[in-house]
Amino acid sequence: MTSIVDVSGKPLKADKTLLSEDIAKAYTTSVRNPRPASVASTLNPLRLAGLLRSVVDGNNPEDYMTLAEEMEERDLHYAAQLRTRKLAVAAIAPTVVAASEDKADVEMAERVRAIMDDDQIPELLFDLLDGLGKGLSVVQILWDTKQTPWKPQDYKWVDPRYLRQDNETLQEILLISDDAPSGAPLDPYKFMVHKPRSKSGSVWRNGLARLVAVMYMLKSFTVRDWWAFAEVFGIPVRVGKYGPNASTEDISTPVNAIGRIASDAGAVIPESMKLELIETAKGNGGNTLFENMARWCDEQTSKAVLGQTMTADNGSSQSQANVHNDVRMDIAEWDARQLQSCINEYLVKPYIILNWGPQEHYPKVRIQLPQPEDLKMLVDSITPLIDRGFKVSASSVREKFGLPEPDENEEVLMPTSAILAQTMPAAMNRQRPGLAINRVSKTAEAEMNDLTDEAMSDWEEVAEDFMNPIIELANASDSYETFLEKLPELQETLGADVFVEQMAQYMFQMRGYGDAKDV
Structure with a gap:
């Protein structure tokens, strides 16, 4: 293999064994325990404030990462919105652009294109976009070093609970292990690190989970109180009546009947006794209050994740030019640009350097979002121009609509005017002379x-x-x-x-x- 150098230009030796092994695997007997403790179950304002402060101070980012994971598992709305934002970019097939038209650069681009066509790439993109919620995402590359050129054979998502900050700058990302419980630097060419930036500042303060955590807590309180409210005001009160001379045994009869009605919806009592089901009041609009509170929390979550609420919550629609798969277009493009930069830095360059050495220029992976266009407006705009003699390329219009060129013998659709202009065969006994197709219509x-x-x-x-x-x-x-x-x-x-x-x-x-x- 070609000699490798680090960022300082010093020789760097590639460890074939290290590059091919899973060195971030979790074990129940190690510091990387795959059984996380729950944080969301005991969440309250005091604990949430301490949790958010600790991740910034570098004391305990594990609890924050655990909470971010549980929020995606427990809050249906947050999970759906975050998944929508991820898939808006992850579902796009990446393309590869050569550094130049030179033969060597074109061949290098073809090699990169070969690894980007692997079946694992969609999952890789999705795992890297996990950083949208947590602030960062680390994926381990398992290289196939048994044959040349070395190629990635698999990608393993690294649980962010195993990541730490360095004590000096709180910026460098470390991976904990039994040998380094406080964390050790990530090995070069082994890990991909995606740090999606939604604001300037520390990567540990950039995750959407940090932004949505308060709304998640308030909504959990609201839903909990809503269900308690429903239990009180949503079930009729069951009342049993007995006579003034009833004995203790007689009194126990309606008591048992009330219990059986609650569970079995049926009971047997003497004819002289009575059972009544009293409908409770509607709580003076309390149900509406809780619903509005929960909906408001969902709307704020949609603003944070998707950048808008119109297509996310109330069924309205923004202009097609502003929205891509329910995500604001500028946000989706920003996510795509950051993701392609991560792939170019942590996958394309290592692949080329490990096999052919450092290059002056490298191929570029591009994730291009399809530009939405209002085709109806396009048709309404160009039709009058065409009628006035403006020349429009038919192939360009077909490309806009995604329509192929029809075959020579293929049946094609015709405009209504052309169909009406076609003359019908004249009757055998008709003596009237034929009419021109382009005749002027008469009154x-x-x-x-x-x-x-x-x-x-x-x-x-x-x-x-x-x-x-x-x-x-x-x-x-x-x-x-x-x-x-x-x-x-x-x-x-x-x-x-x-x-x-x-x-x-x-x-x-x-x-x-x-x-x-x-x-």
Whole structure:
């Protein structure tokens, strides 16, 4: 393997055995006991104040880490909100960017990309984001040193209860063990340390659990009192009545009956005795008071964890450009940037240094949040521009919507206007000339005039059959009286069948046109 140097440039020898072993494992017989004592069960204002003070002073961070763990286990709302914030970043597949376009840098990026494609990476990201609640998270890398290049074969989350501060600066992170009960520095290239920063200052004061601890305590008091209130005012009072001459044995009968009704919902008593169930008052709105207090605590927790309450509690929605998976976009991007910096510093660099030595530039892991976009607004904005001749790339629009390019023989959707513009095949007996697809639409009055003109043209063609004999009779008659005398005789020989058929067709067309327009 290539020689390794520390931050000061001094040679650093890599221990193959140390890199491949689990050196942070917990044992019931060691100082790293996997059976933690409960803190949340006995939490009160005095103890919480001392607990928060002790972790800053460096005296006892274990109790604080235990409380942070129990808060995630006991408070459903806090657990859900914190998990939402973690998954908003942990669910994103990381990408790798080469340091440059040089062949060596591209090959190095491919090697890093290979380890970032491992199945353990999603769990690694989630474990590192455990630092959001506790202020820091440490993950142990188990290297496979049996073959070259050395690669991470697994990642082990380190219980933060085993972490301590150094006595001088209270900043360096130490790991306790049987050999070093007060803690020893973390071995280089062996541990990944994620310190998500939500505020400036000590890492031990940065955890969300510290921010939410007071709300957790107040809510636990509220829920406890709420249940006590429900036990008093939510159950009817059971009253047994007996006569003035009842004996001690008679009195014990309704007493036993009251007890049986409470558990078995049934009892047997003499007919002369009575049992009454008296509904209690509603507590003058006490149930609403407790509910409002608990809800207020949940809202403050949502503000601390997600940065907003609109999508978290009351079902409203912020602008899509401001929220990513219920987390404020700026907070999610900040978490992603800090997480990728941790991976680059504690995984990418050690992997390259252990195998190929220090480099001038290293590949970068990137965790890019998808930028939310209001696609409906996009369509509403570009449609008028396209109608006015503005050129828009079809591939760019498909990319926005995540739609692939259709195949050549694949059926595609068409706009409604294009479907209406397609001409239907003309009827076999239709004499009207075809219409252009891009014709200008006419008004209803203009179309009716066209139909009338067409009918009149047809009438002129068939009128000669019965008009010409009449004209010939008029020309042959020497007087008007003679014409009138011969007209009835001529009328018997005239036929108007063709004319009647033309009129019927015209009326049918007009009726059909009117029905179509009414629809």
